[in-house]
Structure formats: structure tokens, C-alpha cells
Amino acid sequence: MSAKDCGHHDHYCRAKRYRLIFFAIAGLIILVLLAVFLVWLILRPTKPRFILQDATIYVFNVSETQPFTLTTNMQITVSSKNRMERVGIYYQKLDIYATYRSQQVTPPTSLPTNYQGHREIAVWSPFLCGESVPVAPGLMLALHQDQNVGAVLLNIKIDGNVKWKVGTWFSGKYHLNVNCPAYIKFGERNNGGIVVGPVMKFESAVHWLHCGCLSQ
Template identity: 30%
Template sequence: MAEVKKEEVIDPPPPVKMTTVEEEVHYHHRPWYRRFGRRRRPTGGRPMAPMRALCGIILILLLLAGITVLVLWLVYRPENPRFAVVGVAVFVLNTSSPPVIVTTMQFSLLTRNPNKRVSIYYDHLSAFVTYHNQMITQPAMLPPLFHDKHSTVQLAPILGSGRGVPVSSELSYGLGADQSYGVVALRLVLLGKLRWKAAGITTRRYGVDVTCDMLLRLTKGYVGQVPFVSSPVCDVDT
């Protein structure tokens, strides 16, 4: 009886591990319909999909936040407050002792908030008077002020209070000459901080600079309410 030979079983060779360059070449030569699987980094790290998803979520959140801020700004965008000088009273204005000017003045101011949805807080508000861009009164601090929506508030600060302010001889002479002529140009300045409040949200403090230029019919020795040559003009910068 013939002997049956057993066939030898040969183990398959181990798979050959491709290098990084070979993986890239193999990926780009795959059919297009097989390229949409999850691709790993060439270095063998974590998949790129979670990182891309996280970046996408962050971009969407930033986009939504930007749209929200834009909508709130369009709805609640505040207009600058408006100021107007409606009266000036002079009690003391002495230029006979240069280089010091002694004065006491009271200004009647109307400030209007034109915003229908935004209120205003005024902080650290001070006022002083200048003549030819030089102060003739010391800055006077005004009390904190809350300006409600679409309302008007009247202020009546007294400036100078009889205290002397050092000035140049030329400035004192020029102010005296204008009094002799009967027309004096003065500027009322208000400096401080304001905050906007809308829908329960209060913003940070912003600087506010108010300048009101006026021409007064003011002569030497005059005491009392001073008439205007023309209507004062107030500029507001925030």
C-alpha cells in the first residue's frame, strides 16, 4: 500500500508595514469613494476628526457671539447726551490784580438723554471755565448723576467761589479789554466718566468731554444775569 505524503503547511509571511511616505502614496492612489473614511495622522497620533469638530464648535460660538453683539448694538446703540447753556450769572469778576483773576459764576445747564432704551450714569464729573484756553476757575466736582431714558436734567454749578486763579499778565489784560468793549468769550468745560445702561447691562466707564462756547455781553463791574450775544454751542465727545 502506497504511503500518502503529507503536504507541508507553510505559514504566510508577516505583513509588511508601510512607511509614512508609502502610506501617503497609498492614500492618494485609493479610489475617490474610499477616501472618506477616518484618516489618521501620518505620525500615528490621534484622529484629526475630534480636533476639527472642536475648532468648528469654537468658530460657531464666536460667530453667534458676534451676531448677538451686533444685534444688541443695532437695537441699543446709544447716542451722545446733549448739553445746552441756558443762563449765566456773574457775581464776581476781578481782573484788577494781575496775574490773578478772582471770579464767581453760576451756569444753568440742561442735559438731555435722547436715548429711549439707554440710561446714563455720570461719574467723576468736574466743571471749570476757560478764557482763551486758560482756566480762570478751579475745577469743581459735581455730584454723581443718573440720567434716565429720554429725559432732561437741569444743573446749576457755581464755579470760582471767589478764589483767585493765577494767570498770565497778557490774559488778565485781554479779559479786562474785552470787558471794556462789552463782549467776552468764555468756554465752559465738563470732564468726567459715563456709563451706559441698557436691558440690565451696564457698560464700563467711558470718558466724556463737554465744551460750551459762549459770547456774553459783560462789562466791568456788572453783577447778575448776563445776556448772550448769540446762542451757546455745546460739543460732546465720548
């Protein structure tokens, strides 16, 4: 065999070897992607279901003179159900607050961090207090009308981060945004507070603002 033929043979062997390596790597990548897809399909995370269970209004006062302010003191009970059978939820840095017509009327109240197992229900009963919170003049007429009617529509919102837990594995952080509309009807005073009557339940709208992992 001539030197030229040997050179062609070596070139052919190298090309064949590179092709085998390429197909092996491509096959491995496909297998990994397939495994990830199957795991995601089996353990596909489902949004937790938040429900506003009840609320007690202790203070809801609107100032009569400028600058217009709103003082609010209320206690709410909100529950969250993990609907997944194989995935746990770890709630991190949850803040809850109330808004009226898109304006925040109470500062955020931090909820304790909590791990929620499979099919478990978590319940929080925080106080939401806002002392002399400035409100836009355009909201004053609506607030007075709501007080005269005896009911007000507030939105109870929760912002925070969650992680999924499968066995000993934790996912990255996901941003959770919860909105619970609460049509609060003022009823009889009870122990200094105004109790919502009757108790009304609202299933929240849950939004994931960020579908990728946030920085740890």
C-alpha cells in the first residue's frame, strides 16, 4: 500500500471516529432531554390554590380633610392547598397586603416561611394595618360611597418566592403573585370589630411572573 493510500485510510478512520463520537454525544443529549421531559411530565408542578376564607374589619376610617388618608386595621384568614401528590412546596418571603382600586392601602405584612407537603393545606391569619395611608383625591368619593353602602371591594395580594421539593431536591426560586378579590360587607360589630357577614370565600387568581429560576 502506498503512502498516499495510507494517508487516505487514516483520514477515513479519523472521520469515522469523529462521526461515532458525534452520534454518541448527540444520543446522550437526546436521552438526557427525554429523561428531563418525562420527569417534568410526571412531576409537573401545579399552581397552589389560594382561598380567602374570612375577614374581620376593626378600623376602616377615611379622613374628611386634606391630605386625604385611610386608616385600616383588619384580620384575614387565607388558605393555600398544594394539589400535587409528588411535589412539595416551600414558601419563602411571602408578603401580604391590601389594595383598593389598584392603590395599596396597607404596608406589606410578612408571612412565616412554610413547607407544604403533598395535598396539604396551609392557613395564615395575619393582621393588615395601615395608619393614615395617603390616598388619591379621586378615590375619596368612591370610598365614601362604599362606606355609605356598607361594603367595599378590596384586593388581598400576596407576593413572594416558592421552591418545589421532590425528595431531597429543591428547585430554584419562582416568583408567586396571588390576587384574592374580597367584597367585604360590613356587618354587626363584635368585640370592637366589624365582622364580614356572611363569610365569603374567593378562589384567587394565581400568576407566575417569572417562569425561570431567580437568583439564589
